[in-house]
Every structure is written in C-alpha cells, then in structure tokens.
Amino acid sequence: MKGLGELERTVMEVLWARExxxxxxxxxxxxxxxxxxxxxxxxxxVMTVLDRLAKKGFLARERDGRAWRYRPVASREGxxxxxxxxxxxxxxxxxxxxxxxxxxxxxxxxxxxRQALAxxxxxxxxxx
Numbered sequence: 001m002k003g004l005g006e007l008e009r010t011v012m013e014v015l016w017a018r019e020x021x022x023x024x025x026x027x028x029x030x031x032x033x034x035x036x037x038x039x040x041x042x043x044x045x046v047m048t049v050l051d052r053l054a055k056k057g058f059l060a061r062e063r064d065g066r067a068w069r070y071r072p073v074a075s076r077e078g079x080x081x082x083x084x085x086x087x088x089x090x091x092x093x094x095x096x097x098x099x100x101x102x103x104x105x106x107x108x109x110x111x112x113x114r115q116a117l118a119x120x121x122x123x124x125x126x127x128x
Contacts, residue, residue: 011049016076025069
C-alpha cells in the first residue's frame with residue numbers, strides 16, 4: 001500500500017476519527033466541515049481528494065442520492081501496518097531491521113509485542 005500525501009492523510013484522519021466515533025460513511029460536505037476549522041480548503045478540493053483516495057483503494061464509496069458517501073477500507077492501524085511491512089520489505093536484512101526496531105521501543109511496547117506473540121502461539125487474540 002502506497003503512502004499518503006499530507007492532504008490525503010488529513011482527510012483520512014477525519015474519516016478514521018468519524019469511524020472511531022461510531023459515525024457512518026461521510027459525504028464530501030461532512031469532511032469539508034470537519035476540516036473547516038483547521039484548513040481553508042475549497043469544497044471541490046476535498047471532493048477531488050476523496051475521489052483520488054477512492055481510486056487508490058483507500059476509500060469505499062456508495063451513492064446517497066446525488067452525493068457519494070465515503071468510508072475507509074482499512075483502519076488506521078491496518079494502514080500503519082501496511083506502511084511498516086512495506087518499509088521492512090525495503091531492507092536487505094529483515095532480521096536486522098526487526099532487531100533494531102525492537103531495540104528502539106519502550107518497555108511497555110515490548111510487553112505489547114510479547115502479548116501479541118504469545119497470542120500467536122496459543123491461538124488467542126491479545127488484549128487491545
């Protein structure tokens with residue numbers, strides 16, 4: 001999965017936040033309103049970014065009257081996972097990259113990694 005540009009990331013953050021809050025898919029107007037306090041963007045710019053994100057496969061869209069409703073295809077965590085795996089694939093030595101990564105995380109994050117690994121070996125889902 002390719003990375004996102006700054007504006008694309010901003011739009012995705014709005015949609016992920018809406019999803020986290022339990023809201024349904026958003027229209028371009030919903031996204032424009034959410035961004036109005038932070039950025040001065042033309043509504044057509046937001047529509048273009050949403051269309052581009054849908055064509056790239058980041059968003060699913062469905063018709064709602066004359067408007068489109070957009071929702072993320074993957075969660076924020078799923079997207080970040082894809083970025084991390086892509087970066088890992090760029091290295092010539094995955095093992096070394098993983099070791100460096102684990103050495104750079106906090107003790108709390110190491111505990112999360114341990115729990116996730118334990119869940120893989122026992123078949124249980126680690127606590128979120």
